[in-house]
Amino acid sequence: MNVLYYPAVSGNPYWEMIQQGMQQHRVQAQLWQPWGLRQKTPPVLHLHWLESLGMDRLTRRSLLATRLAFHRLERQIQRIQGQGGKVVWTAHNAAPHEHRDDPHSLLVAEGIARVVQQVDVIISLSQAGVKAIREAQPGAKAPIVVIPHQNYVGHYPEGQGLAYREAVGIPAGARVVGMIGLIRPYKEIERGIALFREIKDDNAWLLISGNCFDPALGERLRKLADATPRVVLQIAHLSEQQFADAHAACDLVLVAQRKMLNSGSVISALSLGVPVLSGPTGSLPELQDVAGQEWLQLEAEIDANHIAALLQRGRPPGRPDLSPLDLDNVVDQHLHAYGIARQVYGYEDVACVP
Numbered sequence: 576m577n578v579l580y581y582p583a584v585s586g587n588p589y590w591e592m593i594q595q596g597m598q599q600h601r602v603q604a605q606l607w608q609p610w611g612l613r614q615k616t617p618p619v620l621h622l623h624w625l626e627s628l629g630m631d632r633l634t635r636r637s638l639l640a641t642r643l644a645f646h647r648l649e650r651q652i653q654r655i656q657g658q659g660g661k662v663v664w665t666a667h668n669a670a671p672h673e674h675r676d677d678p679h680s681l682l683v684a685e686g687i688a689r690v691v692q693q694v695d696v697i698i699s700l701s702q703a704g705v706k707a708i709r710e711a712q713p714g715a716k717a718p719i720v721v722i723p724h725q726n727y728v729g730h731y732p733e734g735q736g737l738a739y740r741e742a743v744g745i746p747a748g749a750r751v752v753g754m755i756g757l758i759r760p761y762k763e764i765e766r767g768i769a770l771f772r773e774i775k776d777d778n779a780w781l782l783i784s785g786n787c788f789d790p791a792l793g794e795r796l797r798k799l800a801d802a803t804p805r806v807v808l809q810i811a812h813l814s815e816q817q818f819a820d821a822h823a824a825c826d827l828v829l830v831a832q833r834k835m836l837n838s839g840s841v842i843s844a845l846s847l848g849v850p851v852l853s854g855p856t857g858s859l860p861e862l863q864d865v866a867g868q869e870w871l872q873l874e875a876e877i878d879a880n881h882i883a884a885l886l887q888r889g890r891p892p893g894r895p896d897l898s899p900l901d902l903d904n905v906v907d908q909h910l911h912a913y914g915i916a917r918q919v920y921g922y923e924d925v926a927c928v929p
Contacts, residue, residue, distance in 0.1 A: 577617040581607040582627040588730055589839055596906035609644045619913050620655050622664045625690055626671040629683035638682055645686035652693050661695040663912060666704060668836050669711035691715045696912055700724045700837045701858030707836055720912045724837060725905040726897035727846035732816050734823025743807050749780045750886040753825030756840045758787035767831035768799045768806060773879035779886055784809040784821045822847040827885050845870055848894040852885055870895040
């Protein structure tokens with residue numbers, strides 16, 4: 576079977592891993608190109624981050640280009656469904672992270688709502704996502720199948736934490752809280768710095784490491800880091816080795832954002848054996864049930880005392896058991912969902928949520 580998918584996302588191994596797993600079942604995935612020539616019509620079109628249609632070099636500068644991109648996607652959906660194929664949407668977020676009220680953001684939101692109304696099956700990464708999707712996308716009528724985000728165990732290379740600390744100027748014996756990965760406004764890095772500033776421990780350090788495509792945000796963070804002792808800010812693209820090294824340098828990962836549905840960053844940290852402190856938002860209580868409270872601590876109002884206590888405790892021994900999120904299970908569930916979309920299986924055979 577061939578699957579057409581959109582979009583390609585660099586730096587996020589989520590879909591890359593699932594693609595590789597599906598190849599073992601003779602399922603080949605090909606990228607749908609919004610501006611390319613018409614491609615062969617496959618039996619399944621699998622959509623992911625739909626807001627990406629408004630974020631490429633052309634569409635982020637032009638309302639007309641954004642409108643045309645969504646029109647081309649809707650035409651592709653119609654061609655696939657007209658030939659008996661089906662469309663699947665994985666709702667990584669119920670709505671875009673950084674929704675605004677400007678004309679471009681509103682146009683993207685309208686385009687997403689139209690596309691979601693036309694899909695045949697929706698994949699939610701959590702039970703919490705089901706309600707959130709129904710509320711954010713009231714026009715979506717397709718059944719929702721819950722397929723969890725896979726773990727990243729074994730995907731990243733072994734991290735070299737001491738070498739990374741030495742390279743960025745953090746003492747080998749320090750207690751380090753990290754905020755690792757792509758730096759975006761919704762992640763509330765500034766709040767993380769403010770919380771860290773309240774910790775009265777000269778052995779505590781904060782490591783912020785990841786790329787940032789928002790120059791204004793990057794400049795604000797540089798000023799805050801320069802004004803706050805023991806804060807190391809590394810704004811740069813991280814290779815998979817550097818991503819693993821940065822995590823290995825940490826005793827704790829802090830997630831400061833107060834609103835989220837799902838978090839690949841939390842799963843990455845846990846997969847790399849680093850405990851996480853976050854708020855009890857979205858799917859994280861479900862993930863805590865899998866990983867355990869000693870690995871994923873959830874606090875309604877995170878304060879400096881929570882961070883300091885977990886830094887003092889250090890990493891738990893071993894690694895969390897994330898086997899319920901193993902890739903093979905997730906791939907099998909995707910193939911089952913494709914079966915639903917193609918009506919190979921009846922809806923009664925799968926845990927669909929109306």
